[in-house]
Amino acid sequence: MNSLSFFKGILSISLCFMLFSCSNTKRNTLPNPEIKDGIAKLSGKVTNFNRIEGGDNSTLILRVSHPVTAEVYAATTAMDKDGTFTFEVPMQCNYAIGYFRSERTSTGFYVCLTSGKETKLDIICNGPGLFKITNQTDSLGLTATDLINMNMVSENLATSRTPGITGYAKTTDEFVKRARIALNYQLQKIMENNALSEIAKNFVLNNTKLLEIDWEYFEYKALMQVRYSNVENKDVENFNPPEPNIKYYKFLKDFNLNNSQYLYQAFYYYEVLQKILSNDTLNISPIDDIPINQWMKETKNILSKLVGFDKGLFYDLLAANSYARQFNNELRPLSDKQITNINSYFKDEKGDIAKILLKKNDDIIKLAAQKEPVVVNETPLVNKENLMNTIISKYKGKVIVVDFWATWCAPCLDAMTKYRTVKCELKGKDVVFVYLTNNSSPKKLWEEKIKGIGGEHYYLNKEEWLQLMNVFHFEAIPSYVIFDTKGQVNRKFTSYPGNEEMRAMIEKLLP
DSSP, rough: OOHHHHHHHHHHHHHHHHHHHHHGGGOOOOOOOOEEEEEEEEEEESSOOOOOTTSSSEEEEEEEEEETTEEEEEEEEEEEEEEEEEEEEEEEEEEEEEEEEEETTEEEEEEEETTSSSEEEEEEEETTEEEEEEEEEEOOOOOOOHHHHHHHHHHHHHOOOOOOSSSSSSHHHHHHHHHHHHHHHHHHHHHTTTOOOOHHHHHHHHHHHIIIIIIIIIHHHHHHHHHHHHHHOOOGGGGGOOOOOOGGGGGGGGGGGOOOOGGGGHHHHHHHHHHHHOOOTTTTOOOOTSHHHHHHHHHHHHHHHHHHSSSSSSHHHHHHHHHHHHHHHHHHOOOOHHHHHHHHHHHHGTTTTTHHHHHHHHHHHHHHHHHHOOOEOOOSOOOGGGGGHHHHHTTSSEEEEEEOOOOTHHHHHHHHHHHHHHHTTTSSSEEEEEEEEETTTTTTHHHHHHHHHHHHEEOOOHHHHHHHHTTTTOOSSEEEEOOOTOOOEEEEEEEEOOOHHHHHHHHHHOO
16 A cells, blocks of 8 residues: 555544544443442352462452542452452442453453442453453443453554554654544554444543553653654654644544543543643643632633533543542642532532542541651762662661662552552561662652652662663563662562562561
8 A cells, every 4th residue: 555545544534433433322332430439349250260389379350440539449359269259349430341350360351340239250261361251240231252352452452553654753743643643543443343342342442542642642752752763773862852832732622531431441531631630731730729610710721722621520530630649649638628629619410529539538648647758869979880789788787678660650650559558567667668760750750759659769860770670680660679688689570469478578588
């Protein structure tokens, strides 16, 4: 296909996408979710599950994203010997799509959850990480095949390349044009996929659109630098792509961010909201003690022309997510003024947003009481080869847990949330938590995030980071090194092992 034919094809795809979006009806979509505090139950049985001697054979994980508090709730349970299992998970919507997998594998499938009801599954294990759903209840219109294929289709799209696009964009306008072409190509591939029902196609369409905002449009500068480096084969340190002005963000109008169906993609939806709230160009004020109506007026003055509307779910969740930033980034409870503002603004017609925020605040109050102080350290001015030894020498006689992480790394942040409990239990003992990141984490965001993490922090340059990653043979993050009280490496590993194992590794080394 020549380039002219390709771009004509893309134009027809764009028209198909617009028609497809306009023709969506209730029968082709999941039920419209609403913000609602509640509990859902998932139970079932796994058959033909081959247990491995000495390994984790029974742990199952169910992850449900919470759009109001901008977090993922991860529940774990153990299968009984006959393969049966039960989960009870908190919900922030009356309907949700969760993600189910075994501890033994990173792959799994989606499950449908309804607040106040029980979803039942019968699962056959056809091999390591290979599941087949043979029966389900409360499927919300999705088939058992959909629940497995939706994830597979999304993963394939995330790694696919758009034919006909080469080189890199040299302007913001060209960057947006290329992003639209790539998205329309992906949407057309979804529409043509015979492995999905129409309801499942709509789910994956929405998933793909939110991913495009999160991973493409809001990562403009980083992607420009990567693509420049790949094409020109040059270091990006002396390449500064043009900063997008506020008109750049008109792309938001293409995505109808008031669409309640996005609540099924709650993780990517709140990721987009968080990107909007933290964006320097948009410059939206932290909500702090500002009355919500006043904050909303100022925020709408910035966003309404960019998103194409001035009221609705999007703005309510944006306000809720501003409070969530305070919870998650700073571990700071609500002030009395904030509680009054929340109760005054989020009335019954806005669902259970107030109830959910105030419940989360109770948890934050308890965690804040146990929070470690934050210590920001200057990176020692030593040879790269001596860097780690110099860092740990500051903590002689203690067990040292070194955490390699980044602000953009979702598994890193998820792990930190999980082991807050472990850190609280070990408070006052001879253990110190040291956090290393590099300049791939924006400095301003890093300074905000560490307020809620506590512990000892170092912000490394590129060379220092690569040196330490190479020394410990790490290729991904989160990665960890645990030193004993004599400063000797006891354990090193990638991926968070879970609270029980992490606690056991540390306690074993304590004097």
